Amino acid sequence: MSAVLGLAEGPDLDWPRLWLLQHRELARLRTPRIACHGTGAALAAVMFFEALPLFVLVPWLTLLAAGLYIYTRCDAHFLRIDKPSLTAREARSHLVGSIVLGVAWASLMPLLQIFAGPEVAIRGLILGAGIAVGSVVLMGVVPLSALVFSTLLTIGAATGFWLADNDAMYLFVGFFTFFGYGSIWIRSTDFLRFAIAENALLEQTHTVSLLLREFEENEADWLWQIDKSRRIRSASPRFAFALSETAASLEGRPFFDLISGGDGETDQTTQSLRELAESIKTKQSFSNQLVLVKVAGEERWWELSGTPMIGDKGEYLGYRGVGSDVTQQRKSSEKIAYLARYDTLTGLPNRLMLHETLGQAMDDARKWRRRCAFIMVDLDRFKAVNDSLGHQTGDRLLEQVSRRLEEIAGDNEICGRLGGDEFGIVVRDARDFEAIDMLARKVIERVSQPYEVDHHTLFVGASVGSALAPRDGKGVEELMRNADLALYRAKDHGRGVHFAYEPSLHAVAEERRQLEFSLRKALEQDELQLNFQPVVDATSERVVSFEALVRWHSEEHGFVSPAKFIPVAEDTRLILPIGKWVLKQACQEAMAWPEHVKINVNVSPEQLMQADFTDTVIEALSSSGLNPQRLEIEVTESIFLNDTEVAREALAKVMELGCKVALDDFGTGYSSLGYLRKLQFSTIKVDRSFVQGAAQGSSESLAIVRAVVAMAKSLEMKTTAEGVETEDEAELMRTMGCDRIQGFHFGRPMTSYDARALFDIDYRQLSA
Structure with a gap:
C-alpha cells in the first residue's frame, strides 16, 4: 500500500518507474482536470454571486486558482522530465496542489452555510459531489493526491452539516467517502496493472525485434x-x-x-x-x-x-x-585455445600445457610401467640483462633461449616456459637418472653459450633441477614441487649445475620454513644482537672503526649462522625491519666510543630499493645523536644487478647527509668500475679471497690487490683488506699500500662490552 501511494518502494517491481508513469498520466489529463475545476468555479461564481459577499467569494476563487496553478506547474515538470524514474519525494510533489484545491472546495459548503443558509448550502454540496466524482476519474491514477483531495472534501461536507445541525447527513457523507476511496484505489491499482503489463509487452516486443533484426542481418x-x-x-x-x-x-x-x-x-x-x-x-x-x-x-x-x-x-x-x-x-x-596453452613471447607451451602434458606422461608411465621426468631450468644472471639493457632486450634473449631449448628437445621431450626466466621440460620416457643428468648438462652447456642480441654479446647461465616419476612424486603438483626443490638447491650451490631431487631436500625446505617462522618473531622476542669486528689503521694498528654484524640466538634453534638466516631474511623481505634495527642499534652503540671511531653497517640491496631508506638513516642518526661522518654504509656489488638508478640516488642522498659509503667484496661480482667514480665511495674493501691468495703467492691475486689499491688512490678512496688472519698477511697488505686492515688477527666479532675494551690495546704488543 505504501508503494502504491508513493510513500516508499515496494518489493519485486520497479516502483520509481511506475511512479513516473502515474504522474505522467495525471499530467496528460491536466486539460480536462482544469476544465472540470474551471467549470465548477464558474458555476459557483454565478450560482452564489448574490449569496456570498465579494470579500468571501473573491478570496475563494483566488485560492482555487492558486491550487490549479500549483498543480499545472507540477504537471509541466513531469512532462519535461527526461529521467526514467522518480524518487519517493518527487512522487509526493502533487500534494501541495491537492491540499490547496481540497481546502478551496472543502470551504465552500461551510461558507454557504454561514452566509447563505441551508438551502443554498445544499446546492454547494451537490457541486462539491460532482467535483469529488471528477477527482476519482481525473486524479485517481495518483492515489495519494486523490485521497487527500477527497478527504478534505469530506471534512468540508461534514463541517457544513455540523453547522446546519443535521447529524443524520453524516451517514451520507461516510457512505460517499467510502465509495470515493474505493473508487480511487481501484482506479490506481488498475492503472498500475495495465502499466506493468504494457511495460512487459514492450520489453518482449523489443527483445523479439532485436532477435529478428540480428537474424536478418546475419548473412552466415x-x-x-x-x-x-x-x-x-x-x-x-x-x-x-x-x-x-x-x-x-x-x-x-x-x-x-x-x-x-x-x-x-x-x-x-x-x-x-x-x-x-x-x-x-x-x-x-x-x-x-x-x-x-x-x-x-x-x-x-x-x-x-x-x-x-x-x-x-x-x-x-x-x-x-x-x-x-x-x-x-x-x-x-583456436586462437583462444592456443593462447591458453602457449606462451605468447616464445611460442613454447606454457605452464598449463606443461601441467597437462606431464599429467599425460605420468598416466602413460603408470600404464606401461615406465618412468617419466620433469626438469626445471632457471636462467642465471638474466635479471642483470633485464635491468641494464631493458625488458625488450631481455625478451629477445628469452626468445633465443627458447629456440635453443627446442633444438635440444627431441621427440621424447616437451619444452615449455613456466614464466619469467623459468622453463620446464617434460621427459615422457625417462630410462634412468644418467639420461636425465646428460640432458640437464646438455641444457646448461647450450644455454650458457654467448648470445648476440641488439649488437650486444650477452652471457647467461642455467641452473637445473629434476624429479623422476613415480619415485619422486605420485601427482603432477608433487613432482613439479620436488623438481623446484632440486632447482633451489642447484641455485643455492653456485648455479650452473644440475641437482636431482632427494627426499632430504624436504627436510631442508622444512628447516628453512621453520627458520622463517622463528625469524619473524626474533625482533619481538629480543633474540637478535650485534657483534662488532674492529678495523685498524694499517700503519698505527689503532682501531679506526667497527663493522656491525648481526647475530641470532634463537630460543628454538640455538645459535643460527648468518649464512643461514640472512638469505632467508632477504628472500622473505624480513631484511627490511632487521636492517632498520641494526642501523639504529649500531648508531646508539657508536655513541659510547671515542669521536674518531666510526661504525660500519652493511645494507642489503632490498633496503636501498625502499623509498624511505634515507629517512631510516636520518631517524637512526637523530635518535642516537651520532655525527653522520662517523657512519659508513657498506654495500656489495650486487646493488648493480638491480635498479642501479634507484640505488645510486639513495646512496647519493646518504652522502649528502655527511655519511660515508664503502664498497664491500670488490672484485667478486659485477665490478662496475663506472659507478666507483659516479658514486664517490669513501672506501673499497678488498675481498678476503684476494688477500689470502696474495699471501699464498698467487700472481693473479697480487695483481688484483695492487690494481685495486692503485685505483683507489687515484680516486682518493681508502682501501680495507678483509680476512687478515696472520701477521705475515697484515705485513703484506701494509706493504702493498692498503690503508686499513680487518680480520681475525686483530679481533673476531665481539660484544659491545669487549669492543669498548679495545681502545687501549696496542696490537703490536699483543702480536709480540
Missing part, C-alpha cells in the same frame, strides 16, 4: 536442401552466397563436389566430410556438425544441422537443414 545463416542423389535443390540466396555461386547455378549440382573443392565424394581428404557423408548415408538427423569445406579454393568451417525428408508414403526424399559459416568463430576459438 542459410537453408540447404539435397535430394536422395545428393544434388542441391531449392538453393536459398544465402546458401548460394556461402558457396560463392548464384542460386540458379546451384540447382541440380552434386553437393559434395561443391563443398570438397571439386575432388568428388569418393576422393574426400578430410575426416569431417567423411563423417558428414556417413551421417547422410545412414539417414540420421544430425545437429551442429562441424565440417571443413573448400569454397573457391579456400578452406572454410561450416556448422550444419540436417534432417532426412520423408514422403507421404514413407519414402526417402533427401535432406534439408540449416547451416552457418563459423570460420571466424573457429579461428577465434
Whole structure:
C-alpha cells in the first residue's frame, strides 16, 4: 500500500518507474482536470454571486486558482522530465496542489452555510459531489493526491452539516467517502496493472525485434536442401552466397563436389566430410556438425544441422537443414585455445600445457610401467640483462633461449616456459637418472653459450633441477614441487649445475620454513644482537672503526649462522625491519666510543630499493645523536644487478647527509668500475679471497690487490683488506699500500662490552 501511494518502494517491481508513469498520466489529463475545476468555479461564481459577499467569494476563487496553478506547474515538470524514474519525494510533489484545491472546495459548503443558509448550502454540496466524482476519474491514477483531495472534501461536507445541525447527513457523507476511496484505489491499482503489463509487452516486443533484426542481418545463416542423389535443390540466396555461386547455378549440382573443392565424394581428404557423408548415408538427423569445406579454393568451417525428408508414403526424399559459416568463430576459438596453452613471447607451451602434458606422461608411465621426468631450468644472471639493457632486450634473449631449448628437445621431450626466466621440460620416457643428468648438462652447456642480441654479446647461465616419476612424486603438483626443490638447491650451490631431487631436500625446505617462522618473531622476542669486528689503521694498528654484524640466538634453534638466516631474511623481505634495527642499534652503540671511531653497517640491496631508506638513516642518526661522518654504509656489488638508478640516488642522498659509503667484496661480482667514480665511495674493501691468495703467492691475486689499491688512490678512496688472519698477511697488505686492515688477527666479532675494551690495546704488543 505504501508503494502504491508513493510513500516508499515496494518489493519485486520497479516502483520509481511506475511512479513516473502515474504522474505522467495525471499530467496528460491536466486539460480536462482544469476544465472540470474551471467549470465548477464558474458555476459557483454565478450560482452564489448574490449569496456570498465579494470579500468571501473573491478570496475563494483566488485560492482555487492558486491550487490549479500549483498543480499545472507540477504537471509541466513531469512532462519535461527526461529521467526514467522518480524518487519517493518527487512522487509526493502533487500534494501541495491537492491540499490547496481540497481546502478551496472543502470551504465552500461551510461558507454557504454561514452566509447563505441551508438551502443554498445544499446546492454547494451537490457541486462539491460532482467535483469529488471528477477527482476519482481525473486524479485517481495518483492515489495519494486523490485521497487527500477527497478527504478534505469530506471534512468540508461534514463541517457544513455540523453547522446546519443535521447529524443524520453524516451517514451520507461516510457512505460517499467510502465509495470515493474505493473508487480511487481501484482506479490506481488498475492503472498500475495495465502499466506493468504494457511495460512487459514492450520489453518482449523489443527483445523479439532485436532477435529478428540480428537474424536478418546475419548473412552466415542459410537453408540447404539435397535430394536422395545428393544434388542441391531449392538453393536459398544465402546458401548460394556461402558457396560463392548464384542460386540458379546451384540447382541440380552434386553437393559434395561443391563443398570438397571439386575432388568428388569418393576422393574426400578430410575426416569431417567423411563423417558428414556417413551421417547422410545412414539417414540420421544430425545437429551442429562441424565440417571443413573448400569454397573457391579456400578452406572454410561450416556448422550444419540436417534432417532426412520423408514422403507421404514413407519414402526417402533427401535432406534439408540449416547451416552457418563459423570460420571466424573457429579461428577465434583456436586462437583462444592456443593462447591458453602457449606462451605468447616464445611460442613454447606454457605452464598449463606443461601441467597437462606431464599429467599425460605420468598416466602413460603408470600404464606401461615406465618412468617419466620433469626438469626445471632457471636462467642465471638474466635479471642483470633485464635491468641494464631493458625488458625488450631481455625478451629477445628469452626468445633465443627458447629456440635453443627446442633444438635440444627431441621427440621424447616437451619444452615449455613456466614464466619469467623459468622453463620446464617434460621427459615422457625417462630410462634412468644418467639420461636425465646428460640432458640437464646438455641444457646448461647450450644455454650458457654467448648470445648476440641488439649488437650486444650477452652471457647467461642455467641452473637445473629434476624429479623422476613415480619415485619422486605420485601427482603432477608433487613432482613439479620436488623438481623446484632440486632447482633451489642447484641455485643455492653456485648455479650452473644440475641437482636431482632427494627426499632430504624436504627436510631442508622444512628447516628453512621453520627458520622463517622463528625469524619473524626474533625482533619481538629480543633474540637478535650485534657483534662488532674492529678495523685498524694499517700503519698505527689503532682501531679506526667497527663493522656491525648481526647475530641470532634463537630460543628454538640455538645459535643460527648468518649464512643461514640472512638469505632467508632477504628472500622473505624480513631484511627490511632487521636492517632498520641494526642501523639504529649500531648508531646508539657508536655513541659510547671515542669521536674518531666510526661504525660500519652493511645494507642489503632490498633496503636501498625502499623509498624511505634515507629517512631510516636520518631517524637512526637523530635518535642516537651520532655525527653522520662517523657512519659508513657498506654495500656489495650486487646493488648493480638491480635498479642501479634507484640505488645510486639513495646512496647519493646518504652522502649528502655527511655519511660515508664503502664498497664491500670488490672484485667478486659485477665490478662496475663506472659507478666507483659516479658514486664517490669513501672506501673499497678488498675481498678476503684476494688477500689470502696474495699471501699464498698467487700472481693473479697480487695483481688484483695492487690494481685495486692503485685505483683507489687515484680516486682518493681508502682501501680495507678483509680476512687478515696472520701477521705475515697484515705485513703484506701494509706493504702493498692498503690503508686499513680487518680480520681475525686483530679481533673476531665481539660484544659491545669487549669492543669498548679495545681502545687501549696496542696490537703490536699483543702480536709480540
